[in-house]
Amino acid sequence: MRVAILSGGLNAERDVSLRSGRRVSQALRASMSDAELIEVDLDAEFLDSLNSDSYDVVVPLIHGVIGEDATLRSMLELKGIPFIGSGAASAARAFDKGIAAGLVPPGSAPPFVAFPQSFFREMGAPRILTSVISGIGLPLVVKPISGGSALGVRLCTGADQVAPALVDAFGYGDRVMLQQAVFGTELAVTVIDLDGIATALPPVEIVPVGGIYDFHARYTAGATEFFTPARLDPDTLNRVCSYAVSVHEVLGLRAISRVDVIVDSQGEIWFLEVNVAPGMTETSLVPQAIEAAGLQVGQVFSDLIYQAVR
Amino acid sequence: MAGNRLDPWVDSYAERAQGLTASAIRALFAVASRPEVVSLAGGMPYVSALDSDRFAQIAAKVVRDQGTVALQYGSGQGDPTLREQILEISGLVGVRSHPDDVVVTAGSQMGLDLVTKVFCDPGDTVLVESPSYVGALGVFRSYQCNVVHVAMDHEGLDPQALREALGQAKSSGSRVKFIYTIPSFHNPAGLTQGLQRRKEILAIAQEFNVPILEDDPYGLLGFEGEPPKAIRSLDDQGVIYLGSFSKIIASGLRVGWVIAPHGVREKLVLAAEAATLCPSNFSQLTVSRYLSEENWQQQIKVFQELYRERRDALLQAMQAYMPTGTTWTVPQGGFYSWVTLPAPLNATNMLPRAISSLVAYVPGTGFYADGQGSTNLRLSYCYPQPDRIAEGVRRLAGVIDAELDLINTFGAAQTDQTATPPVRSINPLSNLN
Numbered sequence: 112m113r114v115a116i117l118s119g120g121l122n123a124e125r126d127v128s129l130r131s132g133r134r135v136s137q138a139l140r141a142s143m144s145d146a147e148l149i150e151v152d153l154d155a156e157f158l159d160s161l162n163s164d165s166y167d168v169v170v171p172l173i174h175g176v177i178g179e180d181a182t183l184r185s186m187l188e189l190k191g192i193p194f195i196g197s198g199a200a201s202a203a204r205a206f207d208k209g210i211a212a213g214l215v216p217p218g219s220a221p222p223f224v225a226f227p228q229s230f231f232r233e234m235g236a237p238r239i240l241t242s243v244i245s246g247i248g249l250p251l252v253v254k255p256i257s258g259g260s261a262l263g264v265r266l267c268t269g270a271d272q273v274a275p276a277l278v279d280a281f282g283y284g285d286r287v288m289l290q291q292a293v294f295g296t297e298l299a300v301t302v303i304d305l306d307g308i309a310t311a312l313p314p315v316e317i318v319p320v321g322g323i324y325d326f327h328a329r330y331t332a333g334a335t336e337f338f339t340p341a342r343l344d345p346d347t348l349n350r351v352c353s354y355a356v357s358v359h360e361v362l363g364l365r366a367i368s369r370v371d372v373i374v375d376s377q378g379e380i381w382f383l384e385v386n387v388a389p390g391m392t393e394t395s396l397v398p399q400a401i402e403a404a405g406l407q408v409g410q411v412f413s414d415l416i417y418q419a420v421r
Numbered sequence: 422m423a424g425n426r427l428d429p430w431v432d433s434y435a436e437r438a439q440g441l442t443a444s445a446i447r448a449l450f451a452v453a454s455r456p457e458v459v460s461l462a463g464g465m466p467y468v469s470a471l472d473s474d475r476f477a478q479i480a481a482k483v484v485r486d487q488g489t490v491a492l493q494y495g496s497g498q499g500d501p502t503l504r505e506q507i508l509e510i511s512g513l514v515g516v517r518s519h520p521d522d523v524v525v526t527a528g529s530q531m532g533l534d535l536v537t538k539v540f541c542d543p544g545d546t547v548l549v550e551s552p553s554y555v556g557a558l559g560v561f562r563s564y565q566c567n568v569v570h571v572a573m574d575h576e577g578l579d580p581q582a583l584r585e586a587l588g589q590a591k592s593s594g595s596r597v598k599f600i601y602t603i604p605s606f607h608n609p610a611g612l613t614q615g616l617q618r619r620k621e622i623l624a625i626a627q628e629f630n631v632p633i634l635e636d637d638p639y640g641l642l643g644f645e646g647e648p649p650k651a652i653r654s655l656d657d658q659g660v661i662y663l664g665s666f667s668k669i670i671a672s673g674l675r676v677g678w679v680i681a682p683h684g685v686r687e688k689l690v691l692a693a694e695a696a697t698l699c700p701s702n703f704s705q706l707t708v709s710r711y712l713s714e715e716n717w718q719q720q721i722k723v724f725q726e727l728y729r730e731r732r733d734a735l736l737q738a739m740q741a742y743m744p745t746g747t748t749w750t751v752p753q754g755g756f757y758s759w760v761t762l763p764a765p766l767n768a769t770n771m772l773p774r775a776i777s778s779l780v781a782y783v784p785g786t787g788f789y790a791d792g793q794g795s796t797n798l799r800l801s802y803c804y805p806q807p808d809r810i811a812e813g814v815r816r817l818a819g820v821i822d823a824e825l826d827l828i829n830t831f832g833a834a835q836t837d838q839t840a841t842p843p844v845r846s847i848n849p850l851s852n853l854n
Contacts, residue, residue: 121458123773126451154455232830262445262773274831281827282773318424330443333431336424394427 112146114139114416115166117173117183119152123262123283124174127330131172131391134398135412142409143416153177161190168420169194170412171388175258176284179388180206193419195412197387201363205385206257208288212382215358220382222247223290225256228281236274244270247291253277256286259386261325266292295375297324298341299396300355301389302368305414309359311352312400316341332394339403347378354380366415369397437563446784449772453781459813461735461800462781464608464756468671470727475715476671476707483706495702497694499525499678503709507664507678510712514605514640515654516662518680524689525700529638529665529677530556532689535696536599536634536661536679537564539688546595548586550578552759552788552797554608554636557601561790567595568790577614578602580621587629599634599661600626605649606639606755609788609799613643613753619652627659638665638677641721643754644729658682666708668756669721674704728756734807735800738814744821749800756803759785761796762821765832768798771824780816 118132185199212220253276254264263283265276301312316338319328355370369389453460504520526532543565551570572582604614653662665677746763769784785797
């Protein structure tokens with residue numbers, strides 16, 4: 112079997128994606144020794160190869176735009192090439208934080224608005240910001256509507272911080288979300304979907320040493336402390352796992368996803384986002400969840416590969 | 422219960438390693454290496470201008486004729502023949518010395534590291550230009566130096582500002598170990614000190630009894646006239662000179678050199694041996710044979726002409742495309758132009774948009790140790806073809822326009838404070854995704 116491990120791409124998460132690709136490729140060497148593993152970048156040559164039966168299956172590990180929205184996945188669907196993970200339509204729903212927040216179980220997404228820059232330009236930013244801050248309250252989080260790795264994300268505790276945060280966030284995309292900040296225990300829940308059964312792996316609790324789970328905290332070994340499973344009571348852990356599976360299912364996701372939530376001091380679960388091509392680097396969350404479940408990255412991915420080609 | 426920090430040695434690292442962490446800016450540069458992106462970021466010499474077949478023949482001859490030497494350990498100070506040849510090259514910028522005072526290094530970056538290691542204890546002060554070479558700042562940071570930036574004017578390092586900085590350091594009891602300067606075709610500023618300016622700087626350094634560390638990788642890559650005379654040509658006791666083959670032959674060879682006063686040289690050799698035992702014999706002999714068999718002077722002329730053409734392409738494109746309020750330096754040699762954006766644009770914040778638009782540059786803050794440079798960026802014209810340079814500048818101009826539009830949209834945004842609800846207490850664990 113010729114397996115394309117697709118990583119890289121042209122967006123700000125290229126470096127993270129390359130690291131994810133190397134990690135998965137390494138893991139698959141042990142679990143799929145009979146397969147031909149081909150590490151490829153997303154470029155014109157790869158697109159050409161889709162016309163020539165070059166690969167039996169694709170493992171898309173492109174993070175962010177093109178990789179996690181409908182773009183790449185619709186190309187693969189069009190060409191009839193099996194791939195691991197969610198289809199184009201469901202990926203598009205999940206990738207847009209605003210759309211995903213509107214589809215998850217009612218009341219579980221913190222209040223938010225999502226606007227393009229043109230709306231601020233045409234209507235006047237001061238008027239809109241006054242209205243938004245009044246409606247959502249402070250502190251709030253400003254983030255690009257799509258994309259990951261905390262790029263362009265800022266916590267605003269004062270009204271004067273919101274406009275600079277928007278300027279930063281619009282550097283990463285054309286639409287930006289302003290969302291009420293919620294606080295508590297930050298968790299990442301991996302969902303593995305095999306043979307029609309979606310199962311949540313042990314939730315990973317994230318405790319950044321510096322207080323904020325930003326790019327540095329995500330990709331510098333030692334900068335964040337992880338607890339797997341999270342230090343929550345069994346009932347809350349069960350509710351979190353059930354919630355993650357429900358998000359995976361309501362969005363119509365396949366194979367693998369990572370649902371990020373916060374559990375506040377009242378035990379309330381708040382939805383942050385869901386990833387259809389979650390990070391697989393040395394410091395990423397999904398590999399930790401897989402290992403905590405007593406599984407191996409290579410075995411999980413080989414199971415998903417065989418499922419994709421069936 | 423302790424969690425998992427994914428690095429069992431996280432509490433064991435030296436203090437100097439604290440800054441060695443992942444950064445979003447560094448990650449963005451992963452995209453810059455893709456062919457779709459016009460990278461005006463890296464200072465990569467255009468080695469395609471070399472005759473690679475000739476290089477292959479030279480390398481083969483080195484192995485065939487001198488294999489037992491080329492593949493063996495060598496002298497910690499460097500190959501004696503090459504050191505003689507280095508003096509011939511250094512003579513072009515007026516440096517006269519003895520082969521014993523030359524130390525061959527793995528690129529001049531290693532020379533920079535060795536000099537800093539030999540001179541600086543943690544907390545010692547080094548004076549650098551404002552802005553300065555990012556690689557030097559990294560070295561100074563790793564030795565925990567106190568870096569003080571000194572202003573430049575149109576002719577590079579400003580003597581008056583240098584005098585003031587040395588005076589302030591003296592009165593505050595700081596130990597200034599050296600003045601680090603790139604006098605010719607400065608990286609990143611693209612400026613060059615005239616001879617009179619060099620004399621003034623040297624006189625001030627002598628007055629305060631502080632050595633100069635002169636970094637001169639671009640000195641032979643001027644576009645007009647004779648190469649500028651090195652400061653070292655004016656004083657062989659108070660100036661430590663760093664040279665490099667990276668830009669006049671090939672950076673992949675990793676061969677540079679230090680020319681230092683005798684006492685300093687002794688220490689540098691011992692420090693070099695402790696670091697690497699010896700520089701690569703294979704690389705040294707390849708360079709040496711290249712210098713003895715090839716018309717390297719002509720090759721330097723080829724590089725000069727190639728980079729001049731690219732400099733012109735950059736300047737013409739900036740003149741044609743850059744929005745009003747953007748300014749830049751006009752280099753007379755070397756690889757770089759230093760751009761100042763219209764206020765209040767921030768070149769670091771603008772980089773993600775630039776990468777999305779498939780053009781890359783280096784934000785100005787990288788060239789300062791103290792957070793300055795947010796409105797600046799460095800453009801390199803050494804590597805892309807002229808038409809790609811023009812395309813890159815066109816894209817960059819579009820990015821600057823878009824950023825100006827953002828600032829215009831949000832810059833004057835004022836929220837009605839009466840509508841602002843009270844701020845809740847902040848728990849660091851928040852929905853920052």
